[in-house]
Amino acid sequence: MKVSFYKNKVEIRGISEEFEPEHIFECGQCFRWDREDDGSYTGVVQDKILNVTKKNDVIVFNNTNQKEFEEVWMDYFDLDRDYSEIKFKIKDDKLNDIIEFGKGIRILNQDEWETLISFIISANNRILMIKRVIDNLSRNYGEYIGTYKGKKYYTFPRAEKIDALNENDLRLMKTGFRAKYIKDAADKVSKNKKWLYQLKNLSYNSALEEIKIIKGVGDKVGNCILLFSMNKYEAFPVDIWMKRIMEQVYNIKGKPDEIRKKSEKIFGEYSGFVQQYLFYYASQGKLKEK
DNA sequence: CCACAGGGCGGCA
DNA sequence: TGCCGCCCTGTG
Numbered sequence: 669m670k671v672s673f674y675k676n677k678v679e680i681r682g683i684s685e686e687f688e689p690e691h692i693f694e695c696g697q698c699f700r701w702d703r704e705d706d707g708s709y710t711g712v713v714q715d716k717i718l719n720v721t722k723k724n725d726v727i728v729f730n731n732t733n734q735k736e737f738e739e740v741w742m743d744y745f746d747l748d749r750d751y752s753e754i755k756f757k758i759k760d761d762k763l764n765d766i767i768e769f770g771k772g773i774r775i776l777n778q779d780e781w782e783t784l785i786s787f788i789i790s791a792n793n794r795i796l797m798i799k800r801v802i803d804n805l806s807r808n809y810g811e812y813i814g815t816y817k818g819k820k821y822y823t824f825p826r827a828e829k830i831d832a833l834n835e836n837d838l839r840l841m842k843t844g845f846r847a848k849y850i851k852d853a854a855d856k857v858s859k860n861k862k863w864l865y866q867l868k869n870l871s872y873n874s875a876l877e878e879i880k881i882i883k884g885v886g887d888k889v890g891n892c893i894l895l896f897s898m899n900k901y902e903a904f905p906v907d908i909w910m911k912r913i914m915e916q917v918y919n920i921k922g923k924p925d926e927i928r929k930k931s932e933k934i935f936g937e938y939s940g941f942v943q944q945y946l947f948y949y950a951s952q953g954k955l956k957e958k
Numbered sequence: 959c960c961a962c963a964g965g966g967c968g969g970c971a
Numbered sequence: 972t973g974c975c976g977c978c979c980t981g982t983g
Contacts, residue, residue, distance in 0.1 A: 790964085790965080791964075791965040791966060792963080792964040792965050792966075792978080792979080792980095793963090793964060793965085793979085793980085794963070794964070794980095794981080794982095796981085797964095797979095797980065797981070800981095839979090842979085842980070842981095843979085844978070844979035844980060845966095845967095845977085845978035845979055846966095846978085846979085849966085849967095883966090883967080884965085884966065884967085885966085886965060886966045886967085887965090887966090888965060888966085889965070889966080907964080907965075908963085908964065908965090924965090
């Protein structure tokens with residue numbers, strides 16, 4: 669990987685095969701990245717607006733600089749990890765086409781609080797709606813950070829800010845029945861941030877049990893939070909798409925928890941990576957009709 | 959108008 | 972312990 673720094677952009681060469689903006693931002697792990705008319709993606713991380721595109725095998729980060737790259741983007745995009753090695757290790761005869769289809773996926777290192785709320789909202793919900801709700805929350809209760817390509821951007825609201833709202837305020841953001849869960853999360857996290865931000869130091873099992881203390885967090889949502897914000901790559905979130913594809917590809921059936929345990933047995937420490945390739949493939953309409 | 963998609967909770971066996 | 976009805980919104 670070779671990185672070049674310019675006044676307001678950063679270029680990365682040498683990881684083209686393992687960095688595809690569409691795969692990264694459309695594989696269901698994040699909700700604050702939107703595709704621009706030119707095919708690039710713009711999103712908010714912390715209080716920064718970044719635009720990402722790929723031109724002739726060069727990854728271009730627009731609207732940023734060397735300092736931000738080193739302090740934020742290296743970690744956020746998991747750039748220290750060799751995804752070609754991971755793909756090599758998990759590859760079996762059943763996964764060849766599936767990995768090829770989503771070969772540019774990387775698992776982002778996102779903020780625990782934002783991920784917690786985002787995946788509570790994801791329960792019984794579709795990606796378009798989840799994005800809309802998070803956008804509502806950010807526009808109303810986040811802080812304005814700037815305008816890029818004619819659009820205004822806002823931070824994800826802090827726990828204290830959400831905690832100060834009542835359930836009806838949250839329902840106006842189209843959270844629906846999840847409003848009381850979001851309240852519960854904001855209450856617990858604003859009182860004890862340390863608790864949330866130390867979960868990544870626990871084992872996978874302990875962190876999962878702990879995060880499930882929050883109302884609205886069950887096995888699926890908990891596994892998502894662990895995988896997308898706590899570096900727990902043993903995590904294997906099972907939703908309806910994963911149920912379908914695990915049956916089709918591996919003939920593994922059963923309840924979500926049973927599927928998860930069988931998968932973890934096969935894929936071990938790489939479960940989360942495999943889950944992302946499988947989910948992307950299934951959710952992009954590549955499953956066989958039954 | 960209705961059917962349906964999509965996780966977790968809580969009540970009841 | 973396991974199952975089942977309900978929560979909410981948008982789309983077809």
